Amino acid sequence: MYKAIVIVNAEVRETGKIIAASPATEQMVAALKRAIASSSPSRVSVEVVANAALRNPANFERQHPLAEDDKLIYLPLTIDVPENLDFPAKEVFQACKEIKKRRQWVEQKLGYATSYGEEWLGDLWLPIVLTAKGPLYGEVIGEGATPNFYEQPVDFSDRQRQPLYHLAHQLLSSLSSPPAVYLLQFRLRGEEIVFDRLWPFPAAPALASLKVQQPNLFVCQWYCAIGHPILDLTILPHN
Template sequence: MEKVIIIVNAEVTTAGTITLASPATNTMVTALKRAISANSPTTLVEVMAAASAWSKAFTLRESHEHPIYCPLTIDLPYQLPFPGQKIYQACKNIQGQRHWVEETLGYKTSMADTWLGDLWLPIILTPSKTLYGEVIGEGIVPNSYYQPINLPQKVYKSLHFLGDQLLKSLEAVPSVYLLQFRLLETEIVFDRLWPFPAAPAIASLGHPQGDLFAHYWNCISQQPRLNQVRSRKSVEA
């Protein structure tokens, strides 16, 4: 039986449930579990706190188990053996990524806590092509998000170019990515890239064709296992 481990930055009970202190994380986990169950009903799903991920991964490796890791947090131990490890570490280096975008692509970027992004572009990277979702905005209530946000066509074109160049620079593996940014009138200010459907992806729930957690599972489940990882081929723009 195939096993999936969902890793979260939250406290997880012994029963595998998220504490009430993390409602957004709980919504994300529920959505991902639903997607896994719908497409892979025999798959065993376990939820794990990031703090215990490394010790658990070592135990699984010793027992010759090879689960599929589905992180819902950027805070992963660097020793965790999964295909997206290099990308997660790169995305954690926010200042380094901003510097690369500014110096290489010429976009404005957030500076420390200034010009932080309040918009997110979903990028669905499949094994054969790149798809772009509707831009997500932030609501007034904490952890509330909505989509779509209507933007000028030239902004979309520039966002798609930025996303494509970022993924190519990272040699990204199939997944759902969120490009966080803000706008100064119509000028893009890059903040950071999330290599998984972070909390803003909650806005996509209820949209059968746009459920980012379902797309995430479809992408992750098609990824090669760690010992089968090859260099990423170019994808369609």
């Protein structure tokens, strides 16, 4: 049996109810819970935990003991994971928090333009589902007309996609990234790709995939966590 610990940057009551969280965080948690329930409802217990509660991992594990046959899986939905928490994506999360270093690496090693400070911040996201057999690239997600609203797919030509895929592949390879869903945040300056940052989990823009992509990015995150194969990402036809 799996025990899934969903980590959020919010306050969480003992009942598991999230308080003082953004609407996007609540939607992300709900989407991930649905993904887990639809995939393996009888084999998983899910607990939502505030990132602050994991600052002392040993104490947390004492208070939340595992059954003998349980396998613990941490599923962060925030970049702010305590540095002393030991989980497979620990080093990737720490690297992705170092935004300036990642931008410098992309600029110096790959020759792409990058955001600078608060200038040229990304308003587009490339989903990458990194499976054990390699990456699957989703359709680009863009900002909608209202704040915290996202749309998928954004139309991209093959000529635009190839350098974007190259950037994503090289960046993930440099970080020895484990299987998971990643969002590469960028913008276009004319036809030029401007790299902003990498998110090592299905952040808020992934919500755009819920009614558009099969499997959606939250299902993909769970499949990656348990090693379930993902063969393809499909955009569903409009009704």
